[in-house]
Amino acid sequence: MSAPHTDVEQVELANTAYYEAMERGDFEEVSGLWLSPSDLGIDEEYHDPADAGVVSCVHPGWPVLTGRGEVLRSYALIMANTDYIQFFLTDVHVSVTGDTAVVTCTENILSGGPAPEGGSELGPLVGQLVVATNLFRRTPDGWKLWSHHASPVLTETDEDEGDDTPS
Template structure:
C-alpha cells in the first residue's frame, strides 16, 4: 500500500480524526482536503451561519470556494459533545473564530453540529450545520432553565 493511502486510512480512523482535519482544512483554506472528508453520498448537507441549505458535493464545494476566496478561516473546535453509535457520530461543537478587525484581534463564537458516518473508506462527514455567530461564548445549559424563552 502506498504511504499516502496508509496515512489517509489512519487519519479517517475516528470521527475525531475527521473533525480535526475538517477544521485544519478551514484554517489552511484547502478545498481538496476539505472535500475529501465528505461521504460519497449525494445528499450531504452543509449550512453556513445564516445561509441556505447546500445539498451535494457541487453546491458545498462552490460555497467553500467562495469562502476561501477571502482567505482561510481561523476556527477551532472547542467543548465538543459527542453522541456515537457503531456507524454514526453526532458532534455538537462550539467553534471559536479568531478575527482580525480594524480595532484589532477579536473572537467570535459559532455553534455547529457535525454528523459523521462510518463508511468503507473510514469515517466521513455527512452534515455540517453552523449557527449565526455571537461575540461571546454562549453558555452551556446542562439542567432545564427556569424560563425557556
C-alpha cells in the same frame, strides 16, 4: 481498547481534520472529507452526484445547501474570500451509534479578509462565536462528513442592539 472508544477517537480525528483543512485553505482535503455518492453505494454512472442530495451544510447566516456540488462550491467561495481563519473548538462532544456519529461543539472563530485596497497586509481580524453540529457516516475510507450545521451565538451586546426599550 474497545471498538466504541476507538470509534469516538476516529470521529474526533475526522472532525479535527475538517477544521485544520479549513484553516489551511486546503480545498482538496476538505472535499475528500465530505461524503460522496460512491461512499453510500450510489452509482455515479446512473445518478448525477450533484443531484443525489447526499450531503447538506448550513454556514452561519446562510440558507441550507444540499448536494455535494453545492456544498463544495460554498467552501471554494469561503476559501477564496478568506485570507485567514482559525478555529478554537470548545465544548466538543462526540456520540457514535453504529455507522453514524454526531459531534457538537462551539467554534470560536478568528478570521480576516483581503487587505484593504492598495494594502499588502491582512484586513482586520474578526471574532465570531458559533455552535456547530457535524454529522459523520462511517465509510470504507473512514469517517466522512454527512452534514455540517453552524449557527451564530448571540451575545448580550447583540441582544442589546435590537432592544429599543429604555434602561
